[in-house]
Amino acid sequence: MMVGHAMVAFAVATAVAGRRWPSERALAFGVTAGAFAAVPDVDMLYAVFGLAQVGLAGVWTMTDAFWSSSTLVHRAVTHSLVVGVVAAAAFAASVAGRGARSFxxxxxxxxxxxxxVAGLTAVAVAESGLLGGAVMLAFLLAGLVVAAVASRRGEFGPRELLAAALLGLLSHPFGDLFTGAPPQFLYPLDVRLLTERVTLLGDPTLNLLAVFGVELATIWLxxxxxxxxxxxxxxxxxxxxAAFGAAYAIAAVAMPAPTLDVSYHFVFSILAVGAVGIAPNLLPPKSVLxxxxxxxxxxxxxxxxxxxxxxxxxxxxxxxxSLA
Incomplete structure (x- = not known):
């Protein structure tokens, strides 16, 4: 759901802002909200260390190492509604001083x-050690960069940035309910609202396909x-x-049935079908296009x-x- 987080925030922010602002400014606001929605997944950076430890050991070994390492901090420190509110306030405050009437x-x-920023980092260190503190700091720095760029390029003030950050940061954790362990919504409080991911369908493969469909729907939106x-x-x-995508149906009988736990072969191969979209860059133009x-x-x-x-x-x- 990494892409879906940004897409949902972009769509909602743009649609709402479009009722008040011109299209160009509404789109800029949507992009800002989408960027903030992607910031919590900066905690995946730690997974790079796990990837480095196995080296070039094959695609599946490297993929397993990446995701195994990511679970150490993923969906905890940066996926909290409590942290999101405080972080949004920090991002808005970081640009509030620009153009201030007095020094x-x-x-x-x-x-x-x-x-x-210092307070959130200190809390993360106390609760999750140096790794948690480092992830929190990376998350906050990424958010500060988004705020700075949006303030300068989009000319958004602290109020607009606070709204965009709250929308992006607070919507993000809910998108992760379908794909893995539920986020720690109230981190650093020792309270878990959910202990298991939300299952849409009983069949593991159909459940994966349903989640994948939700992801596609957010991009279409x-x-x-x-x-x-x-x-x-x-x-x-x-x-x-785009109808060439129908040829992928053969994968249903040619590959093992995917699930959320083992989905790499499905995800990588079906996303490759999207290359149909860039084919005009690689082939001579034809009048039928x-x-x-x-x-x-x-x-x-x-x-x-x-x-x-x-x-x-x-x-x-x-x-x-499966029914045959």
Missing amino acids: TAGAFHRLLAVAL AGYVYLRATDRRVLQHVDTR SADWHETVTWVLTGLAAVSVAALTYTLVYLMY
């Missing part, structure tokens, strides 16, 4: 941001909101060659459509094969 006011906000904000239509940017192939959004949506068709046909074949 004292600017200094106060900067000191407040430093105090909040973001694409729809973007095109609506720019006064365009989705179907104008999806080429018929869309006239909008020069637009990146057309490549993206065509690739997304191909993956969606692949997922649908795979599911249908899996159902027929």
Whole structure:
């Protein structure tokens, strides 16, 4: 759900902001919220150390090492609603001093941001040791960078950044309920709201396909909101060659059935189907292709459509094969 977090925040923020601001500013606000929604997954950086320990030991060994290492801190320190609220306040305060009417006011906000960052880092060290503190600091620094860029490029003030950060940071943990161990929503408090992930369907493979469908739906939603904000239509940017995704149905009988615990072969292969979207960059243009192939959004949506068709046909074949 890494991509889905950003897509949901972008779609909601853009749609809401579009009621008040011009499309360009609403899109910028949506991008800011989406960037904040991606920040909590900075805790995956630690997994790189696990990957480095095994070296070039094969794709599956490296993948297992990556995810095994990530579980040490993933969905804990940075996936807390408590931390999210305080961190959002720190990000907003970090830019509140810019353009302040007095040096004292600017200094106060900067000191407040430093105090909040230092406080969260100290709490993480006390609760989760040096590893937890390092992850928390990386998370906060990433958020400060997003805030600084949004303030300078998007010209957003502390109120807008607070709203974007709250939307991004607080929506993120809920997207992880379907794919693994539930986040520690109230970290650093020793209270767990959920102990097991939410299962959509009883069959492990169908459950994975349902979760994958939710992920695709969030991307389609973001694409729809973007095109609506720019006064365009989705179907104008999806080429018929996306139908080639139907060929992926053969994978339902050619590969082991995937589950959330073992899904690498499915995820890697079905995402490769999305290459259909960039094929015009690699092949000579043909008159049968869309006239909008020069637009990146057309490549993206065509690739997304191909993956969606692949997922649908795979599911249908899996159902027929499993019921036979």
